[in-house]
Amino acid sequence: MMNAKELKKAIEDNVKVLYRKTIDEASKEQVFYALSYAIKDTVIDEWINTHKAYDEQDAKILYYLSMEFLIGRALGNNIINLGARKEVAEVLEELGFDLTDIEDQESDPALGNGGLGRLAACFLDSLATLNYPAYGCGIRYHYGMFKQKIENGYQKEVPDDWIKNGYPFEIKRSEYSYIVKFGGNVRVDNVNGKEKFIQENYGSVKAIPYDMPVLGYENGMVNSLRIWDAEAITNFSLEQFDKGDYQKALEQENLAKTLVEVLYPNDNHYAGKELRLKQQYFFISASLQRALDKFKSTHSDIHMLPEKVVFQLNDTHPTVAIPELMRLLLDEEGLNWDEAWDITSRCMAYTNHTIMSEALEKWPIDLFKSLLPRVYQIVEEINRRFVVQIRDRYPNNAAEKEKKMAILYDGQVRMAYMAIIAGFSVNGVAKLHTQILEHQELKDFYEMMPEKFNNKTNGITQRRFLVHANPLLTDWITKKLGSDKFITDLPQLSGLKQYLNDDKSLEEFMEIKYQNKLRLVKYIKEHNGIDVDPNSIFDVQVKRLHEYKRQLLNILHVMYLYNKLKNDDNFDMYPRTFIFGAKAAAGYRRAKQTIKLINSVADVINNDKSINGKIKVVFIEDYKVSNAEIIFAAADVSEQISTASKEASGTGNMKFMLNGAPTLGTMDGANVEIVEEVGRDNAFIFGLSSDEVIAYENNGGYDPMTIFNSDTEIRTVLMQLVNGFYSPNNTEEFREIYDSLLKKQGNDRADVYFILKDFRSYAKAHDEVEKAYKDKKRWAKMALTQTANAGKFSSDRTIEEYVRDIWHLTKLRLDNAK
Ligand code: GPW
Known part of the structure; x- marks a missing residue:
């Protein structure tokens, strides 16, 4: 990596050569390109060296x-992996720019759909x-x-x-x-x-x-x-x-x-x-x-x-x-x-x-x-x-x-x-x-x-989903552990366990969460125009929209809570912000209807003054890697609610965990292993097990009508899908969703994803979340427990296992390495 003086000159030179401008005339976008080319230049020699070493070491x-x-985005990540974050930020500041602003100029290369x-x-x-x-x-x-x-x-x-x-x-x-x-x-x-x-x-x-x-x-x-x-x-x-x-x-x-x-x-x-x-x-x-x-x-x-x-x-x-x-x-x-x-x-x-x-x-x-x-x-x-x-x-x-x-x-x-x-x-x-x-x-x-x-x-890389996404937490952990070794050895995070009963540390940890919530509040205000209370519980489900991931269960539960707030004088709740982010495949009709439903529910609830802002619903437009980083860092609760057996692993669950958000989820995919690490008391688990789901499937499913007929609160919610409550101009808007829950669909059973079956158990898990959150200290401890136990979920561990069992690679030696 070049030194500060060289970097500054490189940026200024690039701005000149690329745009015929001096640095004080350059736009943020131009500075982004100028800086990126400077970074690429510093990488080239190591890139060549690495590939020479491939050959030399056969x-x-x-x-x-x-x-x-x-x-x-590559720029911020590359700067971090070069170990140059501080230095680059300082140089940019001298030039009158903010590094985060400059990073925001990069288009998010999205050569993929989601988890895979x-x-x-x-x-x-x-x-x-x-x-x-x-x-x-x-x-x-x-x-x-x-x-x-x-x-x-x-x-x-x-x-x-x-x-x-x-x-x-x-x-x-x-x-x-x-x-x-x-x-x-x-x-x-x-x-x-x-x-x-x-x-x-x-x-x-x-x-x-x-x-x-x-x-x-x-x-x-x-x-x-x-x-x-x-x-x-x-x-x-x-x-x-x-x-x-x-x-x-x-x-x-x-x-x-x-x-x-x-x-x-x-x-x-x-x-x-x-x-x-x-x-x-x-x-x-x-x-x-x-x-x-x-x-x-x-x-x-x-x-x-x-x-x-x-x-x-x-x-x-x-x-x-x-x-x-x-x-x-x-x-x-x-x-x-x-x-x-x-x-x-x-x-x-x-x-x-x-x-x-x-x-x-x-x-x-x-x-x-x-x-x-x-x-x-x-x-x-x-x-x-x-x-x-x-x-x-x-x-x-x-x-x-x-x-x-x-x-x-x-x-x-x-x-x-x-x-x-x-x-x-x-x-x-x-x-x-x-x-x-x-x-x-x-x-x-x-x-x-x-x-x-x-x-x-x-696993996931902590370089992007902790160091880049959450600099405040990264600095705090470094201070607490007395080292930044966790950046390449994530299990070191277990050293944080010694602070689980230290009030001051817990307060600091939650203050960082609060600061990250403020960052997300600002993002939501700028991108959605919605005011969100940073003291409310940030309850987040971000992932591709798919029926098996059950965003529908989440929003039906929001509708249920809203009904209780409106109709039940004895009911009160801690303020919650339900945050969604999801893209639906362009041809996936049911998924797109679910997005419309979430936004329609948001419209009604967010504009109802009578509930004193107890519930807010936010659909974050264009969920992608760059805003994901902001979202994970700010989450209080991680919704991982797939029908058991359907989510092979999930990896968002790990990103929330790393950033201190307990899982509210089913015993599916890697949730099982997250619970294994944090202990059952530090997760909110609900719903059918994968064995139960598979058993039902092998026996022709279950009958959602019994639930519809016997549970009035659930029935009310379902009726609101077809009586225009959330779609006054078109009562048929959500008919298909309604039908999917109650009627056979061709060869498919009704409610193939067991949404009504799991509903009550899901609602109960939400009660538990609220109870836990109200106890500030208990919550702080639970949140820190997530981060402290996230060591297993580094993709570094995953890669070492692939190397050991499948690939049998040898580490390359690089003589000129720092
Ligand atoms: F269908 N996954 C994905 F298996 O994101 F190919 N896209 C896909 O097309 C497929 C899987 C495929 C996801 C899984 O749904 C998720 O559970 C898993 O964590 C992720 O792949 C990475 O293994």
Whole structure:
């Protein structure tokens, strides 16, 4: 890192060169670019060094293959990982600018939907911090996750043109471009008695990588996030027109244009779109071609590949990597099937992130085959051999096993099964989730190949979600522990336990929470125009909008409380602010109606003077990584209320915990492990267990009508969905939500997510929250207990487990490290 004087000069010079301005004339945006380029410059040497060390130490490299990297803003994070926060802030101040203001100029790179993409970003941060050689491989979407506007209570999607003005932290690497082929047919040639498979009449695009630096924390390590862009191979030209290739030239041009245009905004949902499969193959083929070339540039024996390379498949989205690696080894490297299979299966590992059936990727064979004819042949052969194995092993029930386990079945390519069959590792993302995989969803595979299965409970990076998000708490912890080692060793937070009975420390801790609440109050005022009382309980649910996450349960409960305040003279409550943030996939009608409902309820309640501001409801527009950081730091209560068994892990739960907010939740995903760490008394747990949910599901569900008929308060709330109470201009506005809770929906039962079933137990848990909060000291202790026990949930721990059990990487030595 340059010193203060050099940095100042670099910023001033950049402003001059880029904008022909002196620093006092420059806008905040211009200073953002000037500073970002200066930071990138300081990183370049370490970036080069790191990759030299890869080669010199002949390091084994992890390729983390993912359709999503929800990296969020880079500037602030990079400055922190350079250990230069204070120095940069001071230089900017001298120049008349505030660092936070300047950071706010950066567009939030949103190349992901939610948890899965953010996990990938946290993993990159931890890998670099722990000195592990790794590439993130993904797609350079021109439009990331849409920006959300709320208009008249409805979500409106606005394109996210994040690279419009250029992104300062990327470098185009044209020299590493590759060709990717789609469609056509396969011709079989016979060369010296050996079959050769040649794809012909295909369309192709050029894949061009852009690299972003991924900085370790104060260790001189700089890995790369490599995202692929597409360009047409030949620009449309008259020459081709004359040759009669007009149609094809146009098609290729078009393919290149549309291929990486936009991120599919579906979270936990498979939509089966052809373009999506093209995206998958595009970035996989390019990433693998590059990985093999890199390997071959320093090794002569391709059989050594598994010693030097490992690919982690982030869910099934990159699973086409399996037949693609086979293809490269067979057709390009000339190996035979057994050699290629041995190498492939020792290089590939798969992470499962959900058990929800609507998320499982099952591509229609026709589509898959016409788009990837050669790759499909290989899938057929993998499947054929596996089916032979099944028949061998289960002679008495082969047909049944084939139905449950074959890759190709019912006209579909079942991607998860391919990943399990071909890879050497299958992991779930929290203990409970892995158990459900082993004993329910993937039972047959677990029985047949138990050695492949393992758990890797998710984690989050404290560099972003504590150090960057919550500087006040970071400084306080550093002071209390007498060291900032927790920044790279989170379990050190347990040292805070010695302050659990120290009144002064508890007060300081809650004062920091209060300051962070003020920061959020300001944000809400500026962005929503709503006044919020910082002394109220900030009860927060922020995450993608999905029925299984049950934002509906939350808002129904708010409606219930409001009714009590209005109708029950004996009822009183501690002031609460219910804060929501959620994007709904553009085509997910029920989810969008829930957003409208939350906003409609907010409208009525926030404007009712008669309740003295006891309840406020705030829907934060455009929930994303940058405002998430502000929200986590300010939360009092963390709502993690998914139907048990449905949330594989959750990671927001960990971010709240780290920032001192107790969990109000079900025994689902990683909530179970959070409770294990803090103890049952320091969490507010309610609802059916996953076993109970699964038992109901296996027995045709439960009958919500009994609850509707017997519980008047619940009935009143439900009637308000259809009597215009919250939608005076359209009583039908929320009819569908009402119906979903009480009526069978085609093949679906009523209330598939057990909202009414869990309602009373949820309301009771809320009572407990209020009781606990009113006792200031008890609450402070409970809040500090969260932070003090958050050590397990660092993605540093998760990465060390992946390295130990799956990747077997060696830490890179960097001689010039600080
Ligand atoms: F369906 N997750 C996600 F499994 O954010 F692929 N998007 C997705 O499309 C999927 C999973 C997929 C999430 C899980 O819902 C969440 O529970 C988990 O914490 C996260 O992935 C990271 O493992």
